[in-house]
Amino acid sequence: MNDLQISAAPVSPVDGAINSWFDPIATWFGSIIFFPISIGEISFPFVVLWLISAAAVFTVYFGFIQARGAKLSLEIIRGKFSSKSDPGEVSHFQALASALSGTVGLGNIAGVGVAIALGGPGATFWMIVAGLLGMCTKFVECTLGVKYREIDENGVVHGGPFKYLPVAFRRFSKPVATVLTGLFAIAILIFGVVGGGMFQANQTFAQVRTATGGDDGFLAGPFASLVFGIIFAALVALVILGGIRSIAKVTDKLVPGMAIFYVISCLLVLGLNFSNIPNAIGEIFAGAFNPQGVAGGIVGVMIIGFQRSAFSNEAGIGSAPIAHSAVKTRRPISEGFVALLEPGHRLHHDGADDHRGQPGVVPGGSGCR
Known part of the structure; x- marks a missing residue:
């Protein structure tokens, strides 16, 4: 298999017009956000190298917290330290x-x-490596999301990168901090609309259309995708317009079911192909260190794995801290441990108070009480 096409919905006149309007804008933004650098025969976005490098630095600095914090992460998510x-x-x-x-x-x-x-x-091997490193990135960014959040008089939380990035960038000056945070806000908005909204809506329609007869089904009409998109958007609105509490009430029921279905499906596929598992594992390790037919050799296959992993787990992108910052806790680092579980996981209890009087992260401290 030399190429793989993601399913695409049929293009209606409305879809085509929208594509023609936004394609130049998307291309322009993409050329900036995914500015490429070259190593030998391969070219890849600089942002991927930045994300992986940061994750590696965090991992070393925090002493491989993603391995040591697994037990504590599970205890926190069960509510052991909550009030x-x-x-x-x-x-x-x-x-x-x-x-x-x-x-x-x-x-x-x-x-x-x-x-x-x-x-x-x-x-696959390098995706796993990147995912393990990304666990530490999630630990850091979600801890910061809670540490620098603000809670208004109505109990509504305002947190995420928009609160801690100005603190980080302030050393350059307040105007620079404002501009850089603003650019991030625009980027994360585009990611949410395109990567989170358009991509998933398109895939949902494409799969439903296939399951209902494809070209011969009732969704084969030229405006079917538009009608489907409007209905899909309305259903999503019922969930998200209520804010994070409404989203949480739905996802804490939907996600476990989704995860169970996901795991069972994977186990079913593995079970049906059980005899091929040893050979597959061998090919994964062989391909990771001695790739054949991949531009750039080991570096090339490594970069491909890292690129797809960045899209898969979103570590370092900044979207996860927005959701995690709304958590009920007095200890910012506690949510960092919970976030470890997203890309995949003991830490001794040690901590201190942050600037709001909440036990939190301090230099040299790496735990929660």
């Missing part, structure tokens, strides 16, 4: 479910397929 009086809007589990609802399936299925199609089985 009804904790400030926030949703529970640890609800925050996790809200963040996961937008990643499971988005890149975990199509992204893996594309990675294997382009980089061979070896890309």
Whole structure:
């Protein structure tokens, strides 16, 4: 398999007009956000190298917290350290479910397929490596999301990168901090609309259309995609217009079911192909370190795996801290441990108070009380 096409919905006149309007804009933004750098025969976005490098630095600095914090993460998500009086809007589990609802399936299925199609089985190995590193990135960004959040007089949480990025960029000056945070806000908005909304809506329609008869089904008409999109948007609006509490109430029921279905489906596929598992594992390791037919050799297959992993787990993108910042807790680092579970996981208890009087992260501290 040399190429893999993601299913696309049929193009109606309305769809075609929208595509013609937005394609130049998307291309222009893409050339900036995904500015390429070259290593030998391969070219890849600089942002991918930046994300992986940051994740590696965080992993070393925090002493491989993604391995040491697994037990504590599970204890926190079960509510062991929670109190009804904790400030926030949703529970640890609800925050996790809200963040996961937008990643499971988005890149975990199509992204893996594309990675294997382009980089061979070896890309799977580097996706796993990138995912393990990304666990620490989630730990850091979601801890910061809670640490610098603000809660208004109505109990509504305002948090995420928009609160901690100005603090980080302030060393450059306040105007620079404002501009850089603004650029991030625009980028994350585009990602949410295109990567989260358009991509998933398109895939949903394409799969429903296929399941209902394809070209001979009732969704084969030229305006079927438009009508389907409007109905789909209305159903989504019923969930998201109520804010994070409404989203959490839906996702804490939907995500477990989705995860169970996802795992059972994977186990079913593995069971039906059980005899091929040893050979597949061998091909993954062989392809990771001795790839054949992949431009750039080992570096090429590594980059392909890292690129698809960045799309799959969203570590470092900034979307996850928005959901996690609404959690009910007095300890910012506690949500960092919960976020470890998104890309995949003991830490000793140690901490101190942050600037709002909440036990939090301090230099040298790496735990929660």
